[in-house]
Amino acid sequence: MSQRKYNLTENELPKFYYNIISDLPVPLPPVLHPGTKQPIGPADLSPLFPMELILQEVSGERFIEIPEPVREAYKIWRPSPLIRALNLERELDTPAKIYYKYEGTSPTGSHKPNTAIPQAFYNKNAGVKKLTTETGAGQWGSALAFAGAMFGLDVEVFMVRVSFEQKPYRKAMIQSYGANVTASPSQKTNSGRNILENDPDNPGSLGIAISEAVEIAATNDDTKYSLGSVLNHVLLHQTIIGNEALLQFEMANDYPDIIIGCVGGGSNFGGFAFPFIGEMLRGGKKIQAIAVESSACPSLTKGLYAYDFGDTGHLTPLVKMHTLGSTFIPPAIHAGGLRYHGMAPLVSHLKELNLIKAQAEEQLECFKAGILFAKTEGIIPAPEATHAVKAAIDEALNCKMEGTSKTIAFSLSGHGHFDMQAYEEYLTNNLGNIQFSEEDLLLAQKQLPKVA
Numbered sequence: 001m002s003q004r005k006y007n008l009t010e011n012e013l014p015k016f017y018y019n020i021i022s023d024l025p026v027p028l029p030p031v032l033h034p035g036t037k038q039p040i041g042p043a044d045l046s047p048l049f050p051m052e053l054i055l056q057e058v059s060g061e062r063f064i065e066i067p068e069p070v071r072e073a074y075k076i077w078r079p080s081p082l083i084r085a086l087n088l089e090r091e092l093d094t095p096a097k098i099y100y101k102y103e104g105t106s107p108t109g110s111h112k113p114n115t116a117i118p119q120a121f122y123n124k125n126a127g128v129k130k131l132t133t134e135t136g137a138g139q140w141g142s143a144l145a146f147a148g149a150m151f152g153l154d155v156e157v158f159m160v161r162v163s164f165e166q167k168p169y170r171k172a173m174i175q176s177y178g179a180n181v182t183a184s185p186s187q188k189t190n191s192g193r194n195i196l197e198n199d200p201d202n203p204g205s206l207g208i209a210i211s212e213a214v215e216i217a218a219t220n221d222d223t224k225y226s227l228g229s230v231l232n233h234v235l236l237h238q239t240i241i242g243n244e245a246l247l248q249f250e251m252a253n254d255y256p257d258i259i260i261g262c263v264g265g266g267s268n269f270g271g272f273a274f275p276f277i278g279e280m281l282r283g284g285k286k287i288q289a290i291a292v293e294s295s296a297c298p299s300l301t302k303g304l305y306a307y308d309f310g311d312t313g314h315l316t317p318l319v320k321m322h323t324l325g326s327t328f329i330p331p332a333i334h335a336g337g338l339r340y341h342g343m344a345p346l347v348s349h350l351k352e353l354n355l356i357k358a359q360a361e362e363q364l365e366c367f368k369a370g371i372l373f374a375k376t377e378g379i380i381p382a383p384e385a386t387h388a389v390k391a392a393i394d395e396a397l398n399c400k401m402e403g404t405s406k407t408i409a410f411s412l413s414g415h416g417h418f419d420m421q422a423y424e425e426y427l428t429n430n431l432g433n434i435q436f437s438e439e440d441l442l443l444a445q446k447q448l449p450k451v452a
């Protein structure tokens with residue numbers, strides 16, 4: 001009988017994060033000041049982030065030590081299991097081997113606490129009292145609220161209005177950890193008030209919520225801002241996923257040919273894939289890494305690779321990334337975590353270097369894959385994670401057609417227990433495919449900042 005689960009002990013929890021910047025064949029384009037269009041320095045970011053995190057953002061070290069209190073907190077749920085999807089393989093009748101790294105075992109049900117915990121730790125160490133942040137579907141807000149409770153920090157969450165209304169239990173979860181949650185756009189900030197003045201029914205977006213959270217942090221001395229994806233230090237923290245998986249594949253006496261992750265801002269994909277891509281860049285086995293986005297918010301496959309703002313209110317520095325345009329408001333798909341106009345600069349850069357592949361998937365096909373996964377493997381995936389499931393199933397079916405046995409590994413970034421409304425709509429045929437407006441996209445891309 002084949003082994004199903006590969007578990008590491010607490011003692012085997014990796015002691016280092018992996019920093020892919022150290023192995024890049026071409027350096028990452030610099031982050032620019034929006035006014036001067038010149039590269040920014042660490043001091044420019046210090047109103048928003050503590051210095052330890054800023055230094056991680058620009059570090060060239062290959063391995064960065066995980067502080068002991070962070071490892072202690074990780075032990076609440078880590079190491080996370082690597083599971084062979086034997087039932088799914090049988091159902092698909094594929095010669096491929098399918099593994100998934102399951103991040104839904106965290107207290108809040110996704111990979112997000114992997115970075116929330118170290119971010120809270122470094123902020124606490126720097127004497128910060130309060131963190132502000134944005135959240136889409138609520139996964140990040142609840143993760144930071146949990147981390148705030150672990151390290152004794154106040155947390156204020158701006159939650160995208162559509163999700164605030166669709167996902168009341170995420171809201172209650174954030175509050176259970178003692179954090180504050182406000183529907184965004186809100187009356188609490190200039191950015192929010194400006195938007196509501198022109199459009200009182202604005203459904204909100206991650207870009208808007210980021211502006212609100214950044215504004216509060218920038219205007220209060222004891223408050224800093226925390227971002228759940230996109231930035232280098234966030235992807236760095238998430239490499240705990242891939243570092244564990246490297247050890248687990250050693251246990252399994254196997255190694256992936258294909259690595260798959262869904263991408264909103266790129267953090268679970270990067271965290272899972274980068275340690276393997278790093279091995280490849282240093283002369284190890286060649287793998288194919290596939291980033292799977294929503295066809296309703298296709299930054300990697302339809303966006304421009306250009307300098308853009310991280311937020312809608314244009315308070316952040318300019319980063320070079322695949323972007324739909326910071327003024328683009330993505331349609332209200334259920335995979336709220338995939339509704340972001342941009343993509344992590346690191347993921348974008350790897351795509352430009354052809355070190356990863358990107359594809360976009362439709363909402364309905366993804367839910368169909370999610371249901372098949374639930375029926376075979378038992379876990380109901382978060383709507384975001386169904387995108388990775390869909391791509392993994394397609395690769396396994398390709399193997400069947402070609403008669404090849406590849407090893408496919410995907411990141412199951414979270415469970416869908418707070419997303420059952422979406423599943424209910426799917427099961428009652430009330431869910432459709434959602435298209436973005438090409439017109440809105442063109443308009444948003446015309447408004448990209450001009451950088452020489």
Ligand SMILES: *Cc1c(COP(=O)(O)O)cnc(C)c1O
Nearest residue numbers: 139229264265266267268337414
């Ligand atoms: C937030 C989230 C995502 C998308 O974010 P990334 O930074 O791209 O990983 C994907 N899956 C789940 C379960 C999430 O909560």
